[in-house]
Amino acid sequence: MSEPSVIALHSVDLGVLDPAAAAVFFTETWGLKTVSDDTDAVWLRGTGPFHHILALHRRPGTEILRVNLLAPDRTAVDALHGKVSAGASAHGLSEITAPAALGQPGGGYGFAFRDREGRNLAIVAEIETHADTADAADRPRKLAHVVLNADDPEGSVDLFTDLLGFRVSDRTRMHNFLRCGDAAAGPIDHHNIAIGNGGGAKLNHIAFEMPDLESVMRGAGRCRDAGWPIEWGVGRHGPGNNVFAYFVGVEDIPIEYTAEVEQVDESYPTGSPDDWGWPKGRSDHWGITDPPSDRLKTAQSRVGFAADSFAL
Numbered sequence: 001m002s003e004p005s006v007i008a009l010h011s012v013d014l015g016v017l018d019p020a021a022a023a024v025f026f027t028e029t030w031g032l033k034t035v036s037d038d039t040d041a042v043w044l045r046g047t048g049p050f051h052h053i054l055a056l057h058r059r060p061g062t063e064i065l066r067v068n069l070l071a072p073d074r075t076a077v078d079a080l081h082g083k084v085s086a087g088a089s090a091h092g093l094s095e096i097t098a099p100a101a102l103g104q105p106g107g108g109y110g111f112a113f114r115d116r117e118g119r120n121l122a123i124v125a126e127i128e129t130h131a132d133t134a135d136a137a138d139r140p141r142k143l144a145h146v147v148l149n150a151d152d153p154e155g156s157v158d159l160f161t162d163l164l165g166f167r168v169s170d171r172t173r174m175h176n177f178l179r180c181g182d183a184a185a186g187p188i189d190h191h192n193i194a195i196g197n198g199g200g201a202k203l204n205h206i207a208f209e210m211p212d213l214e215s216v217m218r219g220a221g222r223c224r225d226a227g228w229p230i231e232w233g234v235g236r237h238g239p240g241n242n243v244f245a246y247f248v249g250v251e252d253i254p255i256e257y258t259a260e261v262e263q264v265d266e267s268y269p270t271g272s273p274d275d276w277g278w279p280k281g282r283s284d285h286w287g288i289t290d291p292p293s294d295r296l297k298t299a300q301s302r303v304g305f306a307a308d309s310f311a312l
């Protein structure tokens, strides 16, 4: 890739009412592990190399504080800062911080900005990584994707594609699926970010990648045992062909276990809404799940982005 580009979805910072209680859910039930904590925040990792994939910060309400997108190195961070700054007027970006060391466990270097919808996004690099990265049979590896609702989906897609190096994999009636990463180095995930058609600056859901379908089933069973019912699934999506099980987790945070995300290269033909649709009564390939629960649909339109800037 000649242009400076985001190469991965790194992590999400969430605001929660009670970080310690939320961390109990995300460790004992969801399958993450605590890497660092203090009185007001907890940082959690998957089995993959990223220092953390989810951070929970004490806030007066449940909200999404920041989506962190990984760049290859600080040179790329600086270059992306240049592109974001140059494109700020055209894309309605504001509150762009200067690239600097990140004051968080795992360190790193990056900058943040607010997009036209009111989302806090950050471009980060050089955060510590873990050497122990073996899969576990029922634990998430990493974030697979984040889905963000939008009042201006085309504007959001343009931001991610024009400035941050994402490409459009598929468009459906509901969502626009965007991928990042260098496909010249090998196949990449079909999508890492999806933009919803409608709904404002809200979190639709965060998806955590499991090693395989068996792991999705085992994790889903663990959640059910702990009193967290499956709200949609188990099923297999259309775009991305990934298996899924959705939950409304602690503080009604919408979350998904997923696996077997389609691996694509740059020859992938971008699909349109006409390419994707389900026969009546279906919401996935298999046809064994009911549609999403009302509880899930409510959760997918409730968690907004913080109105204040979240300092890096």
Ligand SMILES: [Fe+2]
Pocket (backbone or CB within 6 Å): 145, 147, 205, 207, 256
């Ligand atoms: Fe998803």
